[in-house]
Amino acid sequence: MTFEELKPKVTDILHHDNTLRDEKLLQLCHLLKDNIDYYDWVGFYFRNGDKEELLLGPYAGEPTDHTVIPFGKGICGQVAVSNENFVVPDVTAQDNYIACSITVKSEVVVPLFVDGKNIGQIDIDSNVLDAFSELDERFLEFVNEQVAKLF
Structure with a gap:
């Protein structure tokens, strides 16, 4: 599925009024993992x-x-500091x-901003080099x- 095809699905998951925030985020994680090979x-x-x-x-x-990551440590910790x-x-x-995991070859981390403040990030690992x-x-x-x- 292309990114353009996924965008309305992302929006749909996040706008269900009767679903808790963490459940929406979990559904979103599965959507991305299951549809981008x-x-x-x-x-x-966070x-x-x-x-x-x-x-x-x-x-x-x-x-x-890795359930707790200090700022500055690893890729996620560096993004928490750099905001990039x-x-x-x-x-x-x-x-x-x-x-x-020893199978991970590449990673992308993108910060999550609310009112201009970095409150967290999305982290994606791939078992493909330079993915x-x-x-x-x-x-x-x-x-x-x-x-x-x-x-």
């Missing part, structure tokens, strides 16, 4: 109140031990990478713009 793990991390750490939110994919997208074509080339393009970034920015409306 190189998205092998899809999840959200800032833990005033603490400089991220907590794992809803996700689809293999379980991870981070595309990693080859995770083995990153010094500050936290391995979730992500600018099109993925633009699509995930769209996803996060829609998710931000839930906060």
Whole structure:
């Protein structure tokens, strides 16, 4: 399924009034993982109140031990500090990478802003080397713009 075909499905999931936010986010993670063949793990991390750490939110994919990530640590922790997208074509080339699985080859993390404040991020792992393009970034920015409306 193309990104353009997925956009209305993303919007539809997030606008169900009788569904809790975390359930919407979980459905969204599954939608992306199940419909984009190189998205092998899809999840959200959110800032833990005033603490400089991220907590794992809803996700689809293999379980991870990385439920708390300090700011600055790993790709997710770096995005929490930089407030910028981070595309990693080859995770083995990153010094500050936290391995979730030996099968992961590339990663993209896009920050989630609410009222101009970085409250979290969407994190995608792929078992394919150099899987992500600018099109993925633009699509995930769209996803996060829609998710931000839930906060």
